[in-house]
Amino acid sequence: MVITLLKESIHFAWQSLVGNKLRTFLSLIGITIGIFLIITVFTVVDSLERNIRDSVQSLGENVVFVMKWPWTFGPDYPWWKYMNRPQPQYFEMTDIKRKTASAEAVAFRIGVRKTIKQKNNVVENAIVAGCSYEYGTIKNFDLEEGRYFTEVEADGGYKVAILGKSIAEGLFPNNEPPIGKIIKIAGYNTKVIGVFKREGESMLGNTMDNQVLIPFNYIRLLMDVKSENYEPFIAVKAKPGVTNAQLKDELTGVMRGIRRLKPAVEDDFALNETNLLSKNFDSLFDLVGIAGAIIGGFSILVGGFGIANIMFVSVRERTNIIGIQKSLGAKNYFILAQFLFESVFLSLIGGIIGLLMIFLLSLFASSAMDMQISLTQSNVVLGLTISIIIGIISGFIPAYGASQMDPVEAIRSN
Amino acid sequence: MAIVKRPRIISIICIALVLGCLVSFFYLFAPSIKKLGGLIPAVLGLIITLQFVSVIGLWHMKRWGVQLFLISYFIRFITFYLLGILSTYQSVAAVFMTFYIIVFLVHYRKMDINL
Numbered sequence: 001m002v003i004t005l006l007k008e009s010i011h012f013a014w015q016s017l018v019g020n021k022l023r024t025f026l027s028l029i030g031i032t033i034g035i036f037l038i039i040t041v042f043t044v045v046d047s048l049e050r051n052i053r054d055s056v057q058s059l060g061e062n063v064v065f066v067m068k069w070p071w072t073f074g075p076d077y078p079w080w081k082y083m084n085r086p087q088p089q090y091f092e093m094t095d096i097k098r099k100t101a102s103a104e105a106v107a108f109r110i111g112v113r114k115t116i117k118q119k120n121n122v123v124e125n126a127i128v129a130g131c132s133y134e135y136g137t138i139k140n141f142d143l144e145e146g147r148y149f150t151e152v153e154a155d156g157g158y159k160v161a162i163l164g165k166s167i168a169e170g171l172f173p174n175n176e177p178p179i180g181k182i183i184k185i186a187g188y189n190t191k192v193i194g195v196f197k198r199e200g201e202s203m204l205g206n207t208m209d210n211q212v213l214i215p216f217n218y219i220r221l222l223m224d225v226k227s228e229n230y231e232p233f234i235a236v237k238a239k240p241g242v243t244n245a246q247l248k249d250e251l252t253g254v255m256r257g258i259r260r261l262k263p264a265v266e267d268d269f270a271l272n273e274t275n276l277l278s279k280n281f282d283s284l285f286d287l288v289g290i291a292g293a294i295i296g297g298f299s300i301l302v303g304g305f306g307i308a309n310i311m312f313v314s315v316r317e318r319t320n321i322i323g324i325q326k327s328l329g330a331k332n333y334f335i336l337a338q339f340l341f342e343s344v345f346l347s348l349i350g351g352i353i354g355l356l357m358i359f360l361l362s363l364f365a366s367s368a369m370d371m372q373i374s375l376t377q378s379n380v381v382l383g384l385t386i387s388i389i390i391g392i393i394s395g396f397i398p399a400y401g402a403s404q405m406d407p408v409e410a411i412r413s414n
Numbered sequence: 415m416a417i418v419k420r421p422r423i424i425s426i427i428c429i430a431l432v433l434g435c436l437v438s439f440f441y442l443f444a445p446s447i448k449k450l451g452g453l454i455p456a457v458l459g460l461i462i463t464l465q466f467v468s469v470i471g472l473w474h475m476k477r478w479g480v481q482l483f484l485i486s487y488f489i490r491f492i493t494f495y496l497l498g499i500l501s502t503y504q505s506v507a508a509v510f511m512t513f514y515i516i517v518f519l520v521h522y523r524k525m526d527i528n529l
Contacts, residue, residue: 038443045445286445293443301439332529378453385456386442389463393435396467400474403529 005334009341016314016342017349024346027310030303031350031390036357037299039375039383041292043358045285047373052281056274058199060138063274064247066096066234066255070270071277085268090216090225092258093132093234099254102242107135108216110232112223116212117184118171126167127211128185130219138237141208146179146194149215153193157217161185162194166209185212186222200371244273300386303350304394311343311398322402323410336403343395344388351387355380418475418524427514431469434507438462450497461490472518477525480518487511 017024068085070077093108100106109131116123133154141148146162153160163171163178172178178192196208219225225232238247248271255269315322322335355375362373439462441447442455464486471479491508494500 042443042448289443289445289448293440293445297440297443336529378451381453382448382455385459389459392463393466396470400470404474 005337006341009338010345012338013342013345017346023310023313027303027306027346028350028353030306031300031347031387032303032354032357034296034300034303034390035351035354035383035387038292038296038386039355039358039379040361041289041296042379042382043362043373043375045289045292046376046379047362047371049281049285051371052278056278058140059274060140060235060237061274062238062242062244062247063138064236064238064244064251065272066092066236066251067270067272068231071272072280081266082270086259087228087230088232088234088269090132092255095258096234096236096251096254099257100236100247100250102239102247102250103236104239105134105137105237106132107138107235108132108232109135109235110216110219110223110225110230111211112219112230114186114222116167116171118181121171121173123167123170128219128222129211129213130216130222130225131213132216135213135235138235142197142199144195144197145177146192148194154215155217157215157220159188159190159218160193160214161190162196162213163192164196164207164209164211165198167212168192168195185214188218188221190214190218244275248273300390304347304390307343307347307350307391308394308398310346311339311395312401314342315339315398315402318402319405319410319413322405323407323413326405326407327411332403335405336399339399339402340392340395343399344391347387347391347394348384351383355383358383418526420473420475421521423517424472424475424521427517428469428473430510431465431472431514435462435466435469438465450499454497457493461486461493464489475521475525476529477522477527478529480522480525483518484515487515 066088068087069082073079088108090108093106096103097106109129111127111129113125114128116126116128131154133149133151136148141162143162144165148162149158149160152158161183163183168178171183172181178195181192182189183192184190196211196213199207199209216225223230236247236251238244251271252267255271256267259268261268325335359375362375365371365373438458442459442462447455447458464482468479468482468486471477471482473479494504
């Protein structure tokens with residue numbers, strides 16, 4: 001019984017859709033645009049959120065960064081005070097390491113832009129980052145080949161380097177294995193000991209693809225590490241079971257002690273956390289999501305009106321058929337299901353076309369932007385559900401009207 | 415099939431419920447709802463659909479409208495309770511819904527039994 005009803009409904013719906021191609025197209029387009037808009041916004045927001053989450057994770061989740069500038073500012077932040085703050089120094093890192101009980105690992109990192117050469121291949125303006133040994137414990141590095149520095153190499157300032165993927169491709173364009181090769185960083189011969197996996201574009205701008213990592217005691221040769229012109233930081237990773245708040249409290253005391261700040265004097269350093277960044281992005285994405293929901297919601301609503309309109313026309317066109325069906329014994333629910341199915345079918349096709357468009361767009365965007373934009377399963381389910389809901393809501397009134405028709409009057413009408 | 419005259423109070427409630435469905439429809443896409451999980455917006459969408467269809471039944475003074483409204487009301491309450499999103503707004507809505515149900519039950523006997 002149900003299968004017969006389903007088969008007949010599909011048949012009727014298909015006949016109606018194919019018989020009026022232009023009308024079908026025009027009524028589908030509203031739902032297609034609505035689903036396209038709303039799911040595109042959700043897909044982009046989800047992809048950006050995922051990108052940020054990955055970037056934050058690669059920075060280390062339970063890590064506090066001691067820096068000159070805070071990552072987040074209020075509306076009236078006193079930038080003139082921050083300007084006069086000193087940059088973190090290497091000796092402060094060693095002091096923190098000695099004095100902070102809740103720290104598992106402490107590392108110093110400073111970066112500078114230099115030209116790197118390998119025979120005739122040159123990469124200009126590459127970021128050369130010098131770091132202390134424990135940076136490898138704090139940041140989640142993913143090496144494609146080779147290894148990280150040993151403690152001896154880091155402390156001894158050995159001339160060794162780990163290349164980002166883009167840098168490695170620039171210096172070794174013919175798929176030559178870079179491990180063990182000698183490159184020149186600002187004129188110094190340096191041995192390549194590792195290559196990072198490709199990370200792709202990062203929302204936080206912290207991709208390792210265009211960086212070269214060398215030991216801190218080596219970068220001292222390439223730059224004045226005490227200069228105020230660079231942006232060094234000290235990264236402190238909390239011990240397991242220690243919260244970031246506890247670590248920050250202890251670090252504040254330790255840093256104030258190191259810098260000999262009197263009780264009444266304000267901190268002259270910032271303690272930054274990665275979750276502060278992701279929280280800021282969360283509110284931005286919420287805003288984008290709400291804007292997308294309103295625009296997409298209205299488009300879908302308009303699309304729903306279009307389908308309701310088509311369904312009223314469809315009922316009117318088939319009034320005498322309804323009359324004949326009823327006079328032959330068709331029940332009200334049978335007529336109701338027929339038309340309801342037609343509107344759901346129509347709406348679902350519109351939704352599927354919209355989702356297909358997003359899928360193609362995400363493939364194109366992913367290849368063009370070096371960032372993974374993917375249509376998730378939950379967004380596909382949401383898109384299809386919205387299509388079905390709109391189909392039911394917009395088709396129920398015309399379908400119910402058809403089911404309530406008097407068979408005699410319906411047959412008479414022309 | 416006798417046509418039952420619809421009391422004015424039910425007309426007003428139906429209009430209020432349709433407006434409520436419209437607001438809830440936009441609420442479906444809210445980031446806070448999306449964060450609850452992949453299938454939650456779909457479940458809430460189903461509840462809105464049930465409520466809308468029940469309003470059409472109520473408009474036509476059909477008993478299935480009241481029955482469907484009660485079902486949608488309980489599904490909605492249980493879902494919101496399980497998700498832990500029973501806010502003050504939901505409590506106020508629950509008071510109104512209870513009032514609506516009382517009105518519907520008062521007029522239930524007058525309603526048509528057929529589809």
